[in-house]
Amino acid sequence: MSTRIPLLDLNPQVNSIWDEITGSIQDVIRSGQFIMGPNVKAFEEETAAYLGVKHAIGVNSGTDALFIALRALGIGPGDEVITTPFTFFATGEAISAVGADPVFVDVNPATFNLDSDLAEAAITPRTKAILPVHLYGQPADMRGIVALAKGHGLKVVEDVAQGFGGECLMDDGWMKLGAIGDVGCYSFFPTKNLSAMGDAGMIATNDDQAAEIAGMLRVHGSRKKYYNEEIGYNSRLDEIQAAILRKKLPRLDTWNEGRRRVAERYNELLRDIPWVLTPDPVPGTRHVYCVYTVRVLDGKRDQVQKHLAEAGVSTMIYYPVPLHRLPVYSNLGYELSVADRLAGEVLSLPIWPEMSDDLIGAVCESIKAAL
Numbered sequence: 001m002s003t004r005i006p007l008l009d010l011n012p013q014v015n016s017i018w019d020e021i022t023g024s025i026q027d028v029i030r031s032g033q034f035i036m037g038p039n040v041k042a043f044e045e046e047t048a049a050y051l052g053v054k055h056a057i058g059v060n061s062g063t064d065a066l067f068i069a070l071r072a073l074g075i076g077p078g079d080e081v082i083t084t085p086f087t088f089f090a091t092g093e094a095i096s097a098v099g100a101d102p103v104f105v106d107v108n109p110a111t112f113n114l115d116s117d118l119a120e121a122a123i124t125p126r127t128k129a130i131l132p133v134h135l136y137g138q139p140a141d142m143r144g145i146v147a148l149a150k151g152h153g154l155k156v157v158e159d160v161a162q163g164f165g166g167e168c169l170m171d172d173g174w175m176k177l178g179a180i181g182d183v184g185c186y187s188f189f190p191t192k193n194l195s196a197m198g199d200a201g202m203i204a205t206n207d208d209q210a211a212e213i214a215g216m217l218r219v220h221g222s223r224k225k226y227y228n229e230e231i232g233y234n235s236r237l238d239e240i241q242a243a244i245l246r247k248k249l250p251r252l253d254t255w256n257e258g259r260r261r262v263a264e265r266y267n268e269l270l271r272d273i274p275w276v277l278t279p280d281p282v283p284g285t286r287h288v289y290c291v292y293t294v295r296v297l298d299g300k301r302d303q304v305q306k307h308l309a310e311a312g313v314s315t316m317i318y319y320p321v322p323l324h325r326l327p328v329y330s331n332l333g334y335e336l337s338v339a340d341r342l343a344g345e346v347l348s349l350p351i352w353p354e355m356s357d358d359l360i361g362a363v364c365e366s367i368k369a370a371l
C-alpha cells in the first residue's frame with residue numbers, strides 16, 4: 001500500500017471549521033481576556049446544557065478533573081475507590097494523588113469495562129466511591145454500578161475522558177455519560193471525541209456542594225480572590241481552548257455519528273475473521289468510538305500489528321500494561337486475569353468521523369492478509 005493511514009486524522013474536522021476557529025482565537029487575542037473570561041463561562045453553560053447537568057466546571061485537563069472531583073467529594077487518605085485496572089494511568093493516578101487507595105476490580109471482556117458483578121465483593125468499610133471508565137467510548141454498566149453504589153452509600157465518579165456524548169439507558173431514559181454518577185470527568189485532549197488544541201478538561205455534576213468545592217480548588221482554593229480557604233491548584237480551563245471548544249461542541253453529535261458509521265463498517269467487514277472479535281453494540285448503551293478496538297485472538301496480535309505497520313496502517317495498543325501490573329501498583333499483588341488477557345489481545349485501528357469507506361476497506365484487507 002502506498003498511502004499511509006494514520007490512527008486519527010484531525011484535518012477534515014479542522015478544515016471544516018477553520019474560519020470559525022481562527023476567528024474565535026483572534027477575538028480572544030483582541031479581547032485581552034485570557035483567563036476565566038466569557039468563553040470559559042459560556043462553554044461551561046453550554047456543556048452543562050448539553051449533558052443535562054446543573055454545573056460544569058472547566059479545568060486544565062482530564063487528569064485534574066478526576067482528582068479535583070475526588071477531593072470535591074471529600075475523598076482522601078484512608079479511603080478506598082473501586083476502579084478498573086484496564087484504563088489510562090491517570091484514572092489510578094488521580095485516586096492515589098488525593099491520598100486514597102485504588103482497589104482494582106477485573107473487567108467484563110465484552111465491554112472492556114469494570115465488571116459490576118465483581119465490584120460488590122471488593123467493598124469494605126473504607127470504600128467511598130466507585131470510579132468506572134467508559135473505555136474506548138463504550139459506556140460502562142452504569143445500571144449495575146449505580147445500583148451497587150446506592151445500596152452501599154457510595155459515590156460514583158465517571159471517567160468520561162473517552163466517552164463525551166455517549167449515553168446509557170437508565171430508568172428515566174437515555175442519559176449522557178458523566179451525568180449519571182455524582183460527578184463526571186471529561187478530557188478535551190486532542191485525541192478525544194471533543195478535542196481542544198492543547199490540554200483542557202471539565203467536571204460535571206448536579207451536586208451543588210461538590211461544584212462549589214471543585215470551582216474553588218481549581219483556583220488555589222479560593223472563592224474570593226486572595227481569600228484562599230484551602231490548598232488548591234492552578235487548574236483553570238484556558239480561554240482560547242474554551243473559545244475553540246465552543247465552536248466544536250455543536251458538531252459533536254454529528255462527529256460521533258460519523259465514528260459510529262466507521263465502526264459499523266469495520267464490524268461488518270471484520271465479522272468473518274475467526275481470530276478477530278469486533279466491538280459489537282451493547283444493548284442499552286450508545287458507544288462513541290473514541291477509538292475502535294478489536295481483540296486479536298490466538299496470540300496473533302503482535303504479528304498482525306507488525307504486518308499492518310509494514311502495510312502503512314497505524315495502530316495502537318491501549319493499553320499494553322494494566323494498572324495492577326505497573327511498578328507503582330504491582331506490589332499490591334492483584335491477579336486480574338481478564339484485564340491481563342485483554343492487554344495481550346487489544347488492537348486499536350484507525351478511526352475518525354470522516355474516514356472514507358475506501359480507507360476502512362484497505363485496513364480490513366491488510367488485516368485479512370496478515371496471517
Ligand SMILES: *Cc1c(COP(=O)(O)O)cnc(C)c1O
Binds near residue numbers: 062161187201
Ligand atoms: C485521556 C484520559 C485521561 C486524562 O485526560 P488528560 O486530559 O490527558 O489529562 C484520563 N482517563 C482516561 C481514560 C483517558 O483516556
